[in-house]
Amino acid sequence: MKTDLTARFAAFLSPDEILAEAPELLTDQRKRFVSAPDVILKPKSVESVQAVMRYCTQHHIPVIPQGGNTGLCGAAVAEGGVLLNLSRLNRIRAVSTADNSITVEAGAVLQQVQEAAAAADRLFPLSLASEGSCQIGGNIACNAGGLNVLRYGTMRDLVLGLEVVLPDGSLISHLQPLHKNTTGYDLRHLFIGSEGTLGVITAATLKLFARPKTRATAWVGLPDIEAAVGLLSLVQGHFAERLESFELVSRFALDLSAAFSRLQKPVDAEWHVLLELSDALPHDGLPDMLAEFLYRHGFENSVLTQSEQERSDLWTLREHISASQRSLGTSIKHDIAVPVSRVAAFVGACAPALQAAFPGIEIVCFGHLGDGSLHYNTFLPHVLSNDAYAYEDKINTIVYEHILAQGGTIAAEHGIGIIKNHWLPRVRSPEEIALMKAVKAQLDPHGIMNPGKLLPA
Amino acid sequence: MKTDLTARFAAFLSPDEILAEAPELLTDQRKRFVSAPDVILKPKSVESVQAVMRYCTQHHIPVIPQGGNTGLCGAAVAEGGVLLNLSRLNRIRAVSTADNSITVEAGAVLQQVQEAAAAADRLFPLSLASEGSCQIGGNIACNAGGLNVLRYGTMRDLVLGLEVVLPDGSLISHLQPLHKNTTGYDLRHLFIGSEGTLGVITAATLKLFARPKTRATAWVGLPDIEAAVGLLSLVQGHFAERLESFELVSRFALDLSAAFSRLQKPVDAEWHVLLELSDALPHDGLPDMLAEFLYRHGFENSVLTQSEQERSDLWTLREHISASQRSLGTSIKHDIAVPVSRVAAFVGACAPALQAAFPGIEIVCFGHLGDGSLHYNTFLPHVLSNDAYAYEDKINTIVYEHILAQGGTIAAEHGIGIIKNHWLPRVRSPEEIALMKAVKAQLDPHGIMNPGKLLPA
Numbered sequence: 001m002k003t004d005l006t007a008r009f010a011a012f013l014s015p016d017e018i019l020a021e022a023p024e025l026l027t028d029q030r031k032r033f034v035s036a037p038d039v040i041l042k043p044k045s046v047e048s049v050q051a052v053m054r055y056c057t058q059h060h061i062p063v064i065p066q067g068g069n070t071g072l073c074g075a076a077v078a079e080g081g082v083l084l085n086l087s088r089l090n091r092i093r094a095v096s097t098a099d100n101s102i103t104v105e106a107g108a109v110l111q112q113v114q115e116a117a118a119a120a121d122r123l124f125p126l127s128l129a130s131e132g133s134c135q136i137g138g139n140i141a142c143n144a145g146g147l148n149v150l151r152y153g154t155m156r157d158l159v160l161g162l163e164v165v166l167p168d169g170s171l172i173s174h175l176q177p178l179h180k181n182t183t184g185y186d187l188r189h190l191f192i193g194s195e196g197t198l199g200v201i202t203a204a205t206l207k208l209f210a211r212p213k214t215r216a217t218a219w220v221g222l223p224d225i226e227a228a229v230g231l232l233s234l235v236q237g238h239f240a241e242r243l244e245s246f247e248l249v250s251r252f253a254l255d256l257s258a259a260f261s262r263l264q265k266p267v268d269a270e271w272h273v274l275l276e277l278s279d280a281l282p283h284d285g286l287p288d289m290l291a292e293f294l295y296r297h298g299f300e301n302s303v304l305t306q307s308e309q310e311r312s313d314l315w316t317l318r319e320h321i322s323a324s325q326r327s328l329g330t331s332i333k334h335d336i337a338v339p340v341s342r343v344a345a346f347v348g349a350c351a352p353a354l355q356a357a358f359p360g361i362e363i364v365c366f367g368h369l370g371d372g373s374l375h376y377n378t379f380l381p382h383v384l385s386n387d388a389y390a391y392e393d394k395i396n397t398i399v400y401e402h403i404l405a406q407g408g409t410i411a412a413e414h415g416i417g418i419i420k421n422h423w424l425p426r427v428r429s430p431e432e433i434a435l436m437k438a439v440k441a442q443l444d445p446h447g448i449m450n451p452g453k454l455l456p457a
Numbered sequence: 458m459k460t461d462l463t464a465r466f467a468a469f470l471s472p473d474e475i476l477a478e479a480p481e482l483l484t485d486q487r488k489r490f491v492s493a494p495d496v497i498l499k500p501k502s503v504e505s506v507q508a509v510m511r512y513c514t515q516h517h518i519p520v521i522p523q524g525g526n527t528g529l530c531g532a533a534v535a536e537g538g539v540l541l542n543l544s545r546l547n548r549i550r551a552v553s554t555a556d557n558s559i560t561v562e563a564g565a566v567l568q569q570v571q572e573a574a575a576a577a578d579r580l581f582p583l584s585l586a587s588e589g590s591c592q593i594g595g596n597i598a599c600n601a602g603g604l605n606v607l608r609y610g611t612m613r614d615l616v617l618g619l620e621v622v623l624p625d626g627s628l629i630s631h632l633q634p635l636h637k638n639t640t641g642y643d644l645r646h647l648f649i650g651s652e653g654t655l656g657v658i659t660a661a662t663l664k665l666f667a668r669p670k671t672r673a674t675a676w677v678g679l680p681d682i683e684a685a686v687g688l689l690s691l692v693q694g695h696f697a698e699r700l701e702s703f704e705l706v707s708r709f710a711l712d713l714s715a716a717f718s719r720l721q722k723p724v725d726a727e728w729h730v731l732l733e734l735s736d737a738l739p740h741d742g743l744p745d746m747l748a749e750f751l752y753r754h755g756f757e758n759s760v761l762t763q764s765e766q767e768r769s770d771l772w773t774l775r776e777h778i779s780a781s782q783r784s785l786g787t788s789i790k791h792d793i794a795v796p797v798s799r800v801a802a803f804v805g806a807c808a809p810a811l812q813a814a815f816p817g818i819e820i821v822c823f824g825h826l827g828d829g830s831l832h833y834n835t836f837l838p839h840v841l842s843n844d845a846y847a848y849e850d851k852i853n854t855i856v857y858e859h860i861l862a863q864g865g866t867i868a869a870e871h872g873i874g875i876i877k878n879h880w881l882p883r884v885r886s887p888e889e890i891a892l893m894k895a896v897k898a899q900l901d902p903h904g905i906m907n908p909g910k911l912l913p914a
Contacts, residue, residue, distance in 0.1 A: 098690050098798035099829075121694060143639040154637060157614065170888050176864035179828040180611060180794045182600040182650045183868045183884050184911060185893045189646030193639045210697030233555050237578060240667030240737030241698050280697030281746075289738075337637045341555040371636040372556075407633035411640045427640050431627050435899050436642045442895035443888075454641060 002038040005061075005082075009039060012051050017043050017088075025069055025085055029130075032389075033074045033418075037064065037083035044088050046165065046202045053200065054169030056082060060446045063167075065196035067138030068109065070130040072333070073417025075142065075195040075453050086137050089202055092116045093175075101160055101177035103205045106137025113206070122208035125152035129319065137201045143193035145413030150370035151244045151278075152209065154413065156192045163203035164191055167444040175205045190439060195415050196450040198443050212244075212278035216287040217311045218294060221269025221301035225344035228273050228369055232340065234297055235275065236370075239290075242277040246370035248343075249274065253321050253366045260324030261316050266303045273369065274318050318366075325364045325377060330388035332395045334376040338408030343372055350402040354378060357398060358391070373412040400426070416454045424456045459495040462518075462539075466496060469508050474500050474545075482526055482542055486587075489846075490531045490875075494521065494540035501545050503622065503659045510657065511626030513539060517903045520624075522653035524595030525566065527587040529790070530874025532599065532652040532910050543594050546659055549573045550632075558617055558634035560662045563594025570663070579665035582609035586776060594658045600650035602870030607827035608701045609666065611870065613649045620660035621648055624901040632662045647896060652872050653907040655900050669701075669735035673744040674768045675751060678726025678758035682801035685730050685826055689797065691754055692732065693827075699734040699743075703827030705800075706731065710778050710823045717781030718773050723760045730826065731775050775823075778832075782821045785836040787845035789852045794830040795865030804831075807859040811835060814855060815848070830869040857883070873911045881913045 009018055019025075019040040026035040038061075043049045056063050062081030069076055090107035097120055104113050110131040117124035126139060128146030138144075140162070144155045152158065161174040174188065191198055222228050228248055235243050249257075249272040258265045266272075279286055291304045305311040325331060338346050347365060354361050360381055367374035378395055380388055400410050400423060410423050425433060436455060440447075466475055476482075476497040483492040495518075500506045513520050519538030526533055547564035554577055561570050567588040574581035583596060585603030595601075597619070601612045609615065618631040631645070648655055679685050685705055692700050706714075706729040715722045723729075736743055748761045762768040782788060795803050804822060811818050817838055824831035835852055837845060857867050857880060867880050882890060893912060897904075 096796070096798055097694065098686055099796045100693060101796075143643075145637050149637060153614075154639075156643070157610075166888055168888075170886070172886055172889060177796045178794055178864075178866055178869075179797075180602050180606060180825075180830045180869040181866040182611075182870060182872055183866055184650075184873065184881055184889070185655075185896055186600075186613070186646045186650055187889055187892060189643045193641075193643055198642075210694050229555055236557060237554065237667050238737070242738075280695070281699075337635055339553070339556045339558075339634045340636075341553055368637075373637045407635075409635055409638040409640055412635075412637040413639060415639055416641065424641055429627070429629055431623055431625075431900075432629060432641070432644055435644060435896070438895060438899035439642055439892070442892050 005039045009041060009052070009055070012055070013041065013043070013048055017041055017048055025066060025083060028074060028077055029070050030072060033077040035078040035083060036080065037078035038080050040083045040085065042085045042088050046089065046163070046171070049165045049200055049202055050169045050171060052082065052084065053165050053167055056448055057168050057446060060448060062448050062451050064450050065137070065141070065200050067107065067135030068130065068133045070134040071138060071142060071417060072335070072414045073419050075415055075417035075450070076138070077418065084200065086135065086200070086202070093203065095120045096177060097122060099177035100208045101205050102208055103175050103203060104136055105203045106135060106201050108136045110134050110136060110139060117208050118211065121211060123211045124206060124208055126155060126158060129322065136204060140192050140201055140204055141195050142415040143413070145368065145371065145373060147247070147368065148244045149368060150246060151241055156189065158207050159188065159192055159204055160207055161205040162188050162191055162201060164199040164201050166199045167449050175203060177205050193415070195417065195454045197440060197454050198449060210280040212280055214279040214281065214283040214286050215311070216277040216290040217305045217314060218275050218290055219266040219303050219314050220273045220275065220294065220299050221267035222271045222273060223269065225271055225347055228271055229340055229344060231273060231299060232370060238293060239277050242279055243275065243370065244278045245274065245276045246368070247274040247318050248272070248367055248369035249318060249321065250365040252362070253364045254317065256324040256364065257317050257320045261320045263313055263317055266314060267301050269301055274314055321364065321366050325379070328362060328379040328381065331364070331377040331379050332388060332392050334396070334399050335412050335414040336376055336399070336403050336408055336410060337371060337373040337412035338403060338406040340369065340372040342406040342408065343369060343374070346402055346406045346408065350399060353398050353402065354395065357394070418453055421454055421456050462496045466498060466509070466512070469512070470498065470500070470505055474498055474505055482523060482540060485531060485534055486527050487529060490534040492535040492540060493537065494535035495537050497540045497542065499542045499545050503546065503620070503628070506622045506657055506659055507626045507628060509539065509541065510622050510624055513905055514625050514903060517905060519905050519908050521907050522594070522598070522657050524564065524592030525587065525590045527591040528595060528599060528874060529792070529871045530876050532872055532874035532907070533595070534875065541657065543592065543657070543659070550660065552577045553634060554579060556634035557665045558662050559665055560632050560660060561593050562660045563592060563658050565593045567591050567593060567596060574665050575668065578668060580668045581663060581665055583612060583615060586779065593661060597649050597658055597661055598652050599872040600870070602825070602828065602830060604704070604825065605701045606825060607703055608698055613646065615664045616645065616649055616661055617664055618662040619645050619648055619658060621656040621658050623656045624906050632660060634662050650872070652874065652911045654897060654911050655906060667737040669737055671736040671738065671740040671743050672768070673734045673747040674762045674771060675732050675747055676723040676760050676771050677730045677732065677751065677756050678724035679728045679730060680726065682728055682804055685728055686797055686801060688730060688756060689827060695750060696734050699736055700732065700827070701735045702731065702733045703825070704731040704775050705729070705824055705826035706775060706778065707822040709819070710821045711774065713781040713821065714774050714777045718777045720770055720774055723771065724758050726758055731771055778821065778823050782834060782836070785819060785838070787842035788821070788834040788836050789845060789849050791833040791853070791856050792869050792871040793833055793856070793860050793865055793867060794828060794869035795860060795863040797826065797829040799863040799865065800826060800829055800831070803859055803863045803865065807856060810855050810859065811852065814851070875910055878911055878913050
């Protein structure tokens with residue numbers, strides 16, 4: 001920490017808003033990057049955030065906003081400057097069942113928001129692996145996705161309004177739960193997914209939904225991805241918005257997770273789908289309807305859960321994939337999406353290309369097939385973990401070229417951060433990048449907001 | 458038409474892309490504004506649009522994009538320049554049930570898109586009064602709303618990707634049906650709702666849904682708006698996404714429409730709600746469930762439809778309100794929204810204020826209560842129609858001040874156009890308007906795109 005900078009912030013912040021040390025904030029979740037900020041601030045109020053931003057604009061000091069520090073792309077890593085941790089701005093400001101909305105501060109943990117909604121007999125649907133520690137501000141800054149985007153959309157779709165402190169310290173606040181509002185260019189969507197490069201999100205008004213009262217959960221074994229896509233289309237056409245999750249798991253990914261979890265594999269197959277229906281109405285017949293539907297369409301290599309324990313075991317198999325693959329060493333991860341109709345073509349072409357370039361490479365492929373979104377993790381068994389990143393560019397190039405060939409995206413739900421921004425010119429045109437830079441220059445003329453993140457150099 | 462300009466476009470367009478006259482394109486739907494363009498172009502291809510834009514940028518010629526000419530705020534009115542009508546770009550380019558998406562050109566009529574989706578056994582949900590003539594490009598440019606936003610969102614929520622010709626003639630095209638994609642600032646949402654001021658939308662990829670197979674429709678009489686909001690909250694908590702429409706109608710609006718439609722009023726009450734549930738699954742019991750639910754909660758002054766004819770009659774009563782009120786003369790219309798929980802407070806305060814300022818003023822109040830979105834139309838019985846607009850500013854000021862006091866918006870689903878842009882500084886901060894103008898300046902440095910629209914002077 002720089003003593004002089006600490007002293008200067010002490011002039012207008014309270015002592016406990018300035019941290020002497022906070023090692024848990026400095027190493028990122030994947031233990032890949034270590035921050036070295038000049039000072040760590042944990043403001044207790046929006047006014048403090050405004051005061052920090054005014055000061056930093058005046059003195060051209062970089063500011064790196066941080067939430068739960070669960071990001072996977074290094075967007076909250078600080079090299080110098082102010083690491084601005086929002087954890088203390090964590091109030092639930094309001095819940096309204098009439099408006100189906102909840103207004104929360106940026107530092108509220110996702111699970112805390114889910115629980116506040118449940119206490120009002122409503123659902124806040126965003127759900128993802130780190131929900132016990134990730135924060136709403138980070139979810140918005142990265143446009144988080146997760147397990148039920150199929151039904152409820154990504155974080156972008158769940159935000160009714162934002163409160164943002166701009167780099168100059170001024171406040172934009174639109175927290176009224178308006179479901180229709182068309183008054184000029186929609187700036188809210190610029191901040192969503194901007195990874196802290198345009199301002200500091202301090203609060204948001206989010207959509208709430210009715211809580212599901214009925215669930216039906218099935219695990220289906222399939223010979224290939226084409227069959228999984230066919231099943232998805234049939235289920236969507238028939239059960240419509242009841243389909244909440246449609247997760248794809250490869251044989252290899254399931255083998256790893258079953259061993260790690262000490263659970264039986266539900267069925268034997270090359271590819272697997274975990275699908276779940278839900279309904280806000282009590283509907284005892286839903287599991288039987290799903291069973292009959294699968295049988296009628298020939299998906300007989302499947303199991304329906306009969307109890308909450310069975311359901312929990314299936315979800316454990318899905319959720320333990322990430323942890324179980326760590327035994328393989330360091331992975332080069334890909335957070336990608338293609339149109340659903342192209343997933344099979346992508347997987348069919350990419351795996352042989354990787355194996356040709358890196359004989360023996362192992363691929364853990366799983367993800368949210370309902371959104372065309374895959375976690376495509378690669379491991380080089382003969383390479384020591386610390387050396388794996390040396391191969392990252394070459395592996396990425398093969399994977400991303402195959403993604404682009406299928407009209408896909410190199411960043412589905414984890415953001416860009418510092419590990420993908422050099423790829424942005426491949427997926428955005430020069431006119432688009434020029435427009436992004438103009439937006440950035442207008443709001444942040446001194447370039448102090450999260451420098452080096454998201455935008456290409 | 459300016460002969461010289463016509464000749465200059467004839468150098469690179471085919472003769473039938475240049476119209477000698479087109480009176481139906483020159484008067485707006487409300488017969489309030491008359492366009493006087495220098496030339497009317499109807500390009501047959503995206504390449505023609507690009508050529509027009511390149512030429513107009515080079516020669517600083519204003520371009521006014523136009524779709525079905527059904528806008529209500531004058532956004533497609535031309536004073537000089539090129540009136541660029543997109544009607545001929547009306548192909549359905551692709552439908553994919555696997556991706557739940559449809560790719561259509563800007564000039565496709567909304568109803569044509571609904572029909573193309575239905576032919577693939579899917580639903581394109583946007584539905585509004587002018588669906589037989591309004592076009593997708595205009596729906597996107599104005600972020601159209603309508604009857605089932607409650608369930609499916611506004612046009613903004615339905616757009617997966619856009620193809621846009623920028624003012625300099627370059628093309629941005631993102632038409633792949635990606636359900637997750639977070640690669641830099643979301644520029645798509647800048648174009649949606651930008652009313653033709655940033656570029657020319659030429660095509661879009663839109664979301665499709667399963668088609669409803671079951672409906673239940675009820676008309677409920679209520680003593681006050683508070684009771685209607687209470688009913689909404691109960692229905693949403695219980696029936697969840699099955700609730701597709703929740704329309705509010707005042708006694709006065711219903712009286713007008715019933716007389717005009719030669720239909721009986723379903724029930725007698727101060728306020729009325731037309732609500733409709735739908736379900737993609739066949740579900741014979743749904744109408745009975747709704748009836749039982751209304752009875753159990755004490756909403757006994759209600760009717761459930763027993764046949765398609767009865768349902769159609771109820772919707773006719775709702776849809777004829779606009780036509781029936783024309784007998785009152787010229788209306789000063791307001792397309793407004795407040796949080797659902799504030800609708801009653803707004804209506805309760807605004808009507809007395811208007812009556813105090815304009816004794817005898819008549820108010821036709823109806824709209825989409827489920828979204829907090831109202832059509833609030835006012836008539837001065839003792840003023841000749843042609844003179845009504847002289848009172849517009851004073852009436853608007855009263856209505857909009859009451860809207861702002863309730864945290865509402867002055868533009869819910871019709872846009873800003875040329876009739877509301879002087880109000881924008883009341884609902885957007887100086888920083889926001891500066892950012893909008895910076896975006897505009899970056900994309901359209903010569904200010905040729907739909908000048909004078911949307912942004913304040």
